Amino acid sequence: MRFISIIFSLLLLAGCTESEPKVDGRWYSLKQVDQGKQLFLANCASCHGAAAQGTAEWNKPLSNGKYPPPPLNGTAHAWHHPLKGLKKTIQIGGIPLGGTMPAFGDQLNEADLDALISFFQSKWPQPIYQAWLDRGGLN
Numbered sequence: 001m002r003f004i005s006i007i008f009s010l011l012l013l014a015g016c017t018e019s020e021p022k023v024d025g026r027w028y029s030l031k032q033v034d035q036g037k038q039l040f041l042a043n044c045a046s047c048h049g050a051a052a053q054g055t056a057e058w059n060k061p062l063s064n065g066k067y068p069p070p071p072l073n074g075t076a077h078a079w080h081h082p083l084k085g086l087k088k089t090i091q092i093g094g095i096p097l098g099g100t101m102p103a104f105g106d107q108l109n110e111a112d113l114d115a116l117i118s119f120f121q122s123k124w125p126q127p128i129y130q131a132w133l134d135r136g137g138l139n
Contacts, residue, residue: 028118036119052120074124079132
């Protein structure tokens with residue numbers, strides 16, 4: 001019985017040294033999603049919506065030829081871009097690409113970017129997330 005108790009204690013200690021547990025099948029943790037939600041609400045929600053739902057008719061150009069903010073919840077094209085591409089877009093903004101999104105590179109560090117992306121990716125249905133992985137999303 002003492003042996004089982006020792007093994008159980010070692011297993012508990014081993015769990016304490018691991019990093020945050022990941023969301024099932026995803027690259028990020030719940031802690032990152034929670035942190036990302038706060039960052040998203042502070043920096044992105046005014047354009048992309050509080051639930052990352054984007055704007056109505058996001059895929060139709062405005063009178064100036066620019067497109068409104070798209071959904072980031074998996075219903076638009078964000079899932080077509082790898083993690084490093086999503087980070088770059090947030091860092092440099094959409095203006096260099098002909099859009100209107102401002103750059104956030106001087107406001108958000110690497111951990112912030114991971115948290116922010118984890119928040120809106122947490123809105124992606126599993127088939128969309130899997131398609132993103134299959135496209136090399138983590139590369």
